[in-house]
Amino acid sequence: MRIQTSKLTKVYRGKVRAIDGVDLDVPVGMYGLLGSNGAGKTTLMRILAGLLKPTSGRVVLGGHDITTPAGRVAVQRTLGYLPQDLGVYPDLTARRFLDYIALLKGLDARSARRRRIGELLEVVALGEHADRKLRGFSGGMLRRVGIAQALLADPRLLIVDEPTTGLDPEERIRFRTMLSQLAGDRTVLLSTHIVEDVAQTCRDLAVLAKGRLVFQGATGELVSQAAGRVWNLTTSGPAPAEGRIVAAVPEGAGTRYRLIAAAAPHPHAEPVSPTLEDGYLALMGVAPC
Amino acid sequence: MTATMRYEYLMQVRRPTLWLVYLLVFAVTAATLPFWSLDLGGRDPGDPRSAMLSAADILIAVLPMVYGCMIADRPGRDRALGVDGVLSAIPAGRTGRLLGKYLGVCAATATPFLAIFLGRAAGYAVIEGEAAALGWSLVVFLSVIAPGLAFLGALAFAGPLLVPPLLFRVLFVAYWFWGNLIPVTMMPTLSHTVLSATGEYAARGWFEGGFGPRPEAALDVLRPEATPLSAALWVGVMIALAAAMLVLVRLHAIRSES
Ligand SMILES: Nc1ncnc2c1ncn2[C@@H]1O[C@H](COP(=O)(O)OP(=O)(O)OP(=O)(O)O)[C@@H](O)[C@H]1O
Ligand SMILES: [Mg+2]
Numbered sequence: 001m002r003i004q005t006s007k008l009t010k011v012y013r014g015k016v017r018a019i020d021g022v023d024l025d026v027p028v029g030m031y032g033l034l035g036s037n038g039a040g041k042t043t044l045m046r047i048l049a050g051l052l053k054p055t056s057g058r059v060v061l062g063g064h065d066i067t068t069p070a071g072r073v074a075v076q077r078t079l080g081y082l083p084q085d086l087g088v089y090p091d092l093t094a095r096r097f098l099d100y101i102a103l104l105k106g107l108d109a110r111s112a113r114r115r116r117i118g119e120l121l122e123v124v125a126l127g128e129h130a131d132r133k134l135r136g137f138s139g140g141m142l143r144r145v146g147i148a149q150a151l152l153a154d155p156r157l158l159i160v161d162e163p164t165t166g167l168d169p170e171e172r173i174r175f176r177t178m179l180s181q182l183a184g185d186r187t188v189l190l191s192t193h194i195v196e197d198v199a200q201t202c203r204d205l206a207v208l209a210k211g212r213l214v215f216q217g218a219t220g221e222l223v224s225q226a227a228g229r230v231w232n233l234t235t236s237g238p239a240p241a242e243g244r245i246v247a248a249v250p251e252g253a254g255t256r257y258r259l260i261a262a263a264a265p266h267p268h269a270e271p272v273s274p275t276l277e278d279g280y281l282a283l284m285g286v287a288p289c
Numbered sequence: 290m291t292a293t294m295r296y297e298y299l300m301q302v303r304r305p306t307l308w309l310v311y312l313l314v315f316a317v318t319a320a321t322l323p324f325w326s327l328d329l330g331g332r333d334p335g336d337p338r339s340a341m342l343s344a345a346d347i348l349i350a351v352l353p354m355v356y357g358c359m360i361a362d363r364p365g366r367d368r369a370l371g372v373d374g375v376l377s378a379i380p381a382g383r384t385g386r387l388l389g390k391y392l393g394v395c396a397a398t399a400t401p402f403l404a405i406f407l408g409r410a411a412g413y414a415v416i417e418g419e420a421a422a423l424g425w426s427l428v429v430f431l432s433v434i435a436p437g438l439a440f441l442g443a444l445a446f447a448g449p450l451l452v453p454p455l456l457f458r459v460l461f462v463a464y465w466f467w468g469n470l471i472p473v474t475m476m477p478t479l480s481h482t483v484l485s486a487t488g489e490y491a492a493r494g495w496f497e498g499g500f501g502p503r504p505e506a507a508l509d510v511l512r513p514e515a516t517p518l519s520a521a522l523w524v525g526v527m528i529a530l531a532a533a534m535l536v537l538v539r540l541h542a543i544r545s546e547s
Contacts, residue, residue, distance in 0.1 A: 046374075083375060085374075086371060146375075149375060
């Protein structure tokens with residue numbers, strides 16, 4: 001399901017411009033949404049999920065205008081949404097919780113519903129914990145319950161808001177891999193401030209900064225933003241004054257720095273090839289603040 | 290709506306605190322009021338109908354406070370737990386969800402109340418050999434107790450929108466004494482009026498009579514003679530007030546949705 005927004009703006013009461021004139025075009029597939037804390041990722045996703053009315057601008061998902069009641073219902077029918085701060089009913093088991101959500105989503109036929117829930121519990125590797133109360137679930141397990149509930153009605157659009165924050169490295173990698181496997185012919189919109197998650201799963205991404213869209217395109221394009229601007233420098237002297245330090249690793253008597261700078265920050269600095277994170281940082285360095 | 294009703298019922302009725310608080314308050318009630326003799330004076334405790342009306346009188350003086358307090362944290366629970374994001378992204382009607390939640394939560398919270406009441410009726414039926422007490426207890430619960438609970442439940446849904454649940458509970462208990470229990474001559478009060486939730490109009494209007502205006506008290510326009518008609522009026526008032534509260538809750542939700 002394609003997502004298109006034009007001049008999308010959200011001003012909260014109290015005059016916070018959380019989203020400011022965003023023109024976004026998200027194709028089918030896995031799509032990353034990067035941005036620092038407070039950039040407006042959650043706000044944008046809540047608007048796309050029909051939970052929040054935009055102040056102005058247009059939002060069209062799969063041909064439906066989300067700001068009309070009929071459009072909202074049409075979009076929500078094929079939407080799976082995993083909120084950033086997902087909560088559950090601690091006194092229900094995973095299976096019962098999913099059963100409740102499935103009923104609300106209109107999966108009325110009992111046997112089909114049970115089958116679907118059983119399948120999904122396997123997909124998210126919670127089969128053996130299905131009948132335990134959610135109270136005792138770890139953060140990673142809850143996140144997997146969250147993705148299972150989002151998938152119940154086999155959605156065309158999956159919106160997942162910072163699903164990997166706070167997970168241990170293995171669980172994080174498992175989770176993001178699962179998401180990209182789910183993408184297929186769906187649109188999966190993944191927000192995060194962990195650049196690596198986007199680098200490993202998305203072909204395209206957008207970057208939000210202070211409510212504005214500062215980049216949208218292929219990950220390779222963002223990487224090339226930093227081309228020729230990433231440097232390695234090993235020195236035992238003072239930290240280099242020029243450029244932006246993105247890494248500092250003690251090595252022998254000195255320190256090996258990784259820097260982003262328009263020109264060689266030091267005669268001994270060696271150019272290295274950029275990563276997506278370098279591209280992101282280079283972009284944020286020049287972004288209007 | 291039925292899914293919400295079913296799950297809200299289950300989650301509330303399985304809450305150990307619910308049963309515990311009811312049990313404690315009931316223990317105090319049974320120890321201080323004539324719950325075992327059912328002799329309140331003025332009625333014949335040997336008659337199953339009178340006995341069940343007395344049992345209702347005793348329980349409804351106290352247990353609605355538990356009922357209201359145990360409901361108060363439910364309306365805001367989805368938000369407090371963080372489930373509301375997921376629920377609101379589902380295209381099921383929000384009015385239906387509110388109604389389902391209201392019906393499920395109120396039914397669940399009334400369940401221990403009903404259990405205690407039916408338990409007393411069963412005890413009476415066995416000890417006195419009067420099986421009719423069981424039938425009367427159902428009739429009395431539905432006609433005298435349930436309408437008031439419908440209104441109090443809606444009140445406990447609306448109140449916590451204005452004040453935090455904890456403060457609401459304090460205010461609710463204060464309201465219960467002021468508006469339902471205190472003597473009418475003490476101060477202007479809703480006691481003994483058609484706005485009181487204690488079901489006196491149903492009990493007297495349909496079953497006993499002999500209840501009505503208290504000219505010496507303030508607000509006496511609200512105290513018609515108890516007749517079958519004014520009993521029906523009381524039920525209507527309770528349901529109308531409940532509906533009005535729920536409309537307010539829904540409007541409040543629409544306003545804060547933007
Ligand atoms: N309900 C609200 N009322 C007022 N301001 C809000 C509200 N929600 C968010 N904001 C503000 O809007 C801006 C964007 O917030 P948002 O939660 O969308 O950012 P985010 O990119 O999701 O951040 P994070 O990475 O921390 O989750 C912030 O400045 C925030 O303080
Ligand atoms: Mg966020």
